[in-house]
Amino acid sequence: MEFLFVILPLCFFLGIDAAVFTLENKCNDIIWPGIQPGAGRPQLMNGGFQLKPGETVTINAPTGWSGRFWGRRGCSFDVSGKGTCQTGDCGGVLECAGAGGVPPATLAEFTLDSPLDFYDVSLVDGYNIPISIAPSGGSSTCQTVKCLTDLNQHCPDGLEMKKNDTVIGCKSACLAFNKPEYCCTGVYSTPKTCKPTVYSKAFKLACPLAYSYAYDDGSSTFTCQKANYSIGFC
Ligand SMILES: *[C@@H]1O[C@H](CO)[C@@H](O)[C@H](O)[C@H]1NC(C)=O
Numbered sequence: 279m280e281f282l283f284v285i286l287p288l289c290f291f292l293g294i295d296a297a298v299f300t301l302e303n304k305c306n307d308i309i310w311p312g313i314q315p316g317a318g319r320p321q322l323m324n325g326g327f328q329l330k331p332g333e334t335v336t337i338n339a340p341t342g343w344s345g346r347f348w349g350r351r352g353c354s355f356d357v358s359g360k361g362t363c364q365t366g367d368c369g370g371v372l373e374c375a376g377a378g379g380v381p382p383a384t385l386a387e388f389t390l391d392s393p394l395d396f397y398d399v400s401l402v403d404g405y406n407i408p409i410s411i412a413p414s415g416g417s418s419t420c421q422t423v424k425c426l427t428d429l430n431q432h433c434p435d436g437l438e439m440k441k442n443d444t445v446i447g448c449k450s451a452c453l454a455f456n457k458p459e460y461c462c463t464g465v466y467s468t469p470k471t472c473k474p475t476v477y478s479k480a481f482k483l484a485c486p487l488a489y490s491y492a493y494d495d496g497s498s499t500f501t502c503q504k505a506n507y508s509i510g511f512c
């Protein structure tokens with residue numbers, strides 16, 4: 279049993295260093311954030327919950343956590359947590375429990391303590407909701423990253439995802455056309471051969487700090503250290 283006395287204080291110590299994520303719904307509609315941990319990382323909030331306009335939720339993440347956050351919209355769930363979302367759905371359940379969101383979905387991605395925290399807003403899986411990431415209390419660059427342009431209103435022709443006549447999401451060119459040059463696959467599978475396209479350039483113009491295609495690393499990855507992070511929707 280001695281090992282417990284070693285491990286428990288160690289966990290507590292690691293816990294002190296962990297990051298706090300604050301999720302805020304600045305939209306006018308209810309959203310349902312989804313959280314997918316990286317491989318081998320623990321679930322936060324069982325992967326999903328409802329967030330009303332103006333509400334905030336704080337979530338503690340352990341040291342070394344990685345994963346992604348996204349916003350689901352137009353959901354309806356029954357009392358058992360089964361239902362669907364118009365965008366970002368994770369298999370018809372309120373608590374995504376490890377599943378990711380169906381594209382198109384704007385992502386806020388994190389890899390903590392590696393040894394810096396790396397974070398980005400990604401449009402590689404398309405766009406469905408404005409997202410911002412604001413670090414606080416950290417050292418290093420710690421830049422705020424925003425993609426607040428409503429790309430549903432400025433979605434390039436051919437990428438729109440519509441519900442009746444309303445655009446509710448903006449697909450990536452990879453999802454819309456499934457071609458290697460858009461997906462950075464096949465002969466386009468390296469940063470040298472996969473270049474920006476007219477579609478990724480439109481995303482970049484709308485959100486200069488967000489990933490617009492798979493190899494958009496130079497202008498889209500940000501670092502901070504020992505910080506907390508506010509993730510705003512809208
Ligand atoms: C993160 O938030 C927690 C809880 O509010 C606070 O105790 C801690 O000092 C914050 N860390 C930083 C780096 O601001």
Ligand SMILES: *[C@@H]1O[C@H](CO)[C@@H](O)[C@H](O)[C@H]1NC(C)=O
Pocket residue numbers: 441442
């Ligand atoms: C969308 O279209 C369906 C079927 O055409 C209709 O039943 C529904 O009321 C429409 N929804 C909205 C929000 O207009």
